[in-house]
Amino acid sequence: MLIVPEALIASLVTPEDAFRAVEACFVAMARGEAYNFPVVREALGGGRQYGFKSGLDRAAGQLGVKAGGYFPGNAEKGLINHQSSVFLFDPDTGRPVAMVGGNLLTALRTAAASAIAIDRLARPEAEVLGMVGAGHQAGFQLRAAARVRRFRRVIAWNPHPEMLPRLGAVAAELGLPFEAVPLERMREADVVITITSSPAASLMAAHVSPGTHLSCMGTDTRGKQEVEPALVSGASVFTDEVAQSVTIGEAQHAVTAGLIDAASITPLGDVLIGAHAGRRSASEITLFDGTGVGLQDLAVAAVAVDRARERGLGVDVGV
Structure with missing residues (x-):
């Protein structure tokens, strides 16, 4: 078994690699060649969440769990809030890889999944990117979105405004003017990315203009919520x-309220x-959950493992 530590990942996998890998994953799922197992998600108290996401991709020969x-x-301990490890297994023998x-x-x-959704669903002429959230993931989202659309400027809101300058620095790296705005001004955006860990909706239907594409990326647990159900029900x-969208995703609240059902997603x-x-x-609101x-x-x-083996990196423990 090869151990590929976190410290090596940045040198092994690029954003472009992630885009291609995630795109292939979407295709395999649509063709019935890959499927996810039920998610296990537990609250540990104090806002902590822990769980397992796993699946089998027959097309790619991948079996494993995160x-x-x-x-x-x-952050107070010098760590990011999201912590995880991925374990890969041989799909034929079950041996750890x-x-x-x-x-x-x-x-x-x-970020790749969000960018793929923007690439396929946002209007081609989209110029203004709206960001709701400015945490660790937001910078990745901004960079990925800028690869698939030629945005002219970025507007952003965060429940903790003191975090916005860090996101503004990412926009500056990309050569994009950046402005912190109230949520009401999200109506100026052609594309809105929500990336918060919130138990209550912040983005409302009144904050979104016709023709907008939304990538809602923060809700992955029962009880989380970034946008109001009326916004979800008014979008494609x-x-x-x-299965995840209606149980742990952003659509869970609109489904519970009886505004949409699984068949409409x-x-x-x-x-x-x-x-x-x-x-x-051009006037349709599209929403990616x-x-x-x-x-x-x-x-x-799998990309990281292949690259590590090619370059003789990582630690082989011989399991």
Whole structure:
């Protein structure tokens, strides 16, 4: 078994690698060649969450699980709040293949999924990017979105405004003007990315203009919520996996309220393989409910393992 520690991941997997791996994962899921196992998610108290996401991709020959969660307060210890590890197994024998640091991989695959949704669903002429959230993941989201659309400027809101300058620095790196705004001004955005860990909605239907695309990437646990149900029900909803969308994703609240049902939600992979048209009009609001599926973690971890083996990196423990 090869151990690929977190410290090596940045030199092994690029954002472009993650984009291609996640895109292939969406396609395999849409074709019925890959599926996720039920998510295990537990509250540990004090806002801490821990769980397991796993699956099997027959097309790619990947079987495995990501173990990890969210630990608020880690910043005080010099750590990021999201901590995880990915374990890969031989799908034919069950033997362990690799253990891979999952923190950067999670950030890269989450941003890649959002960017793929923007690429396929946002209006081609989109110029203004709105960011709701300014935590660790927000910078990855901003960089990934800027690869698929030529944005002219970025507007942003965060419940803790003192965090916004860090996101503004990322925008500056990309050559994009940046402005902190109240939520009401999100109506100026052509694309909105929500990436918060919130138990209550912040973005309302009144904050979003016709024709906007939303990538809602922060809700991955029962009880979390970034946008109000009326906004979800008024949009054409796409997701990484419908089963997760209606139980732990952003759509859970609209489903509970009886505003939408699972049948009205489209897997993004269907758009990639041409089974669904995606956006149908310039005035349509599209919403991608990015719940984060285990198959994406396996896909990017496999890239890291292949690169590590090619370069003679990592630690082989011979299991």
